Amino acid sequence: MTAVDRGVTGRQPQAVRSALAVLEEVARAGAGVTAKEVAEGLGLPPATTYRLLNLLVGEEYLVRLPDLHGFALGAKVAGLAGVIAPARVPTAARRAVADLRGRVRAGVHLVLVAGPTVRCADVDPDLPLASPALVEGHLHASAVGHLVLAEADDWREAVHHPGRLEALTVATPTRPAEVEACLAQVRAHGFAGQVGQLHAGVGCLAVPVRGAGGLLVAAVAVTSARGVVPVEYLDATRECAAVLAPLLD
Template sequence: MADPLGASGELRARQPKAIHSALTVLEEVARAGAGVTAREVSEGLGLPRATTYRLLNLLVQDEYLVRMPDLRGFALGRKVAELVGSVAPSRPPQAAREVIAELRQRIRGGVHVVRYGDDSISIVDSDPDFPLNDELRVLREFDASAIGLLLLAEQRSLGRASARTAHAGRGIDDDLAAALARGYSSQIGRFVPGFGCIGVPIRDSSGLLVAGLCFSGPRTRIESPERIVAELANSGRSLAPLLA
């Protein structure tokens, strides 16, 4: 395949093929998930290795991509999150918002509602009084929060896999096994030392995971979760027919 950037390696606005290639690289990173390497992008798209590196570097410079901490892989960056955020997910219906408001009154702490796709998460109602610490990280690193762990556990139960795991090897298998055994997910200390979160699934009538309720708060409440899990599960049953 010819190098669409040309010998200069510069991306010019009048080079449609180069612009198309950059967008294709961005789509490939989104499809493959956080941690995909330049080599994997090159092979997945059939692009020359040198072209792929230049496009990846341009996208990193413009903050559409970021390098992973190990410097080997790439993930979607701040500008992509801003673009996604500009198309706000639909708000839950009024009846659902009433259930959520009552739940927040009963348990002080962050209560958030998300929807799930096959390999995606959208935050549809973040607690305004206790906002999520890092929404972008929640959306792109599924193993970093109870919200993402719910989806990973569901995928594992269905024999699927996700590339959106930045902390593989840090107990992810134990986290998923625990979530499958208990019916809810939890994590402590990955976002803020001394704090954590709990995720409880919301399923449709066929049992498919469609949404989730998440509580975030001090680690003492996550380590003794019985009351919180019961409250989340009870509200989740009320929300299921409203969100499915």
């Protein structure tokens, strides 16, 4: 029996537009955005928003983040016009990162930076990040994010929801004064460090990679599931960042 193509009829065009709007809102708001926030951001009824979110999760365009009870972009988005296509990192830069991995007993990751946007471009294959999406979507809770926010004239403009700083753990800075204290440390010392703010018990040391004119173009992040990253790793990480600077500029 031959199927009859009835085309797009009735309310279907609006349903498609609404689904795409939900997808765009999650991309704009960042990982961890809740259904309520999506509904409010788009002016959609909550019931409609929940249905669309569930549909997009079922089709793998979105994923749920159980620890946040929110949503993030899913695997299928990778196929959409390079929205989250693998970042291009020069071979020489990957070698520099691999060399640092051989010198420290911790995870080493390269994160690209473009304004307030961060991208986990080269994650340690042996000691991977627990969730790159959280690093990219919650700048207030990661060492890399603190580097980025410390560059901003007003860090509140760089976070997705300045009025809702997610408490990912009991140590996450969720008050403006707490975030500002972290950023003051970054400006004073030239690098960022945190323990347990993104994942309980996990420490991270992040060193900036600067291009021409001192612009922040990337960060080298060293992570440890044992808590504080040993301070003796700082010099090696800075050496790696210096090698990366002309390669990523």
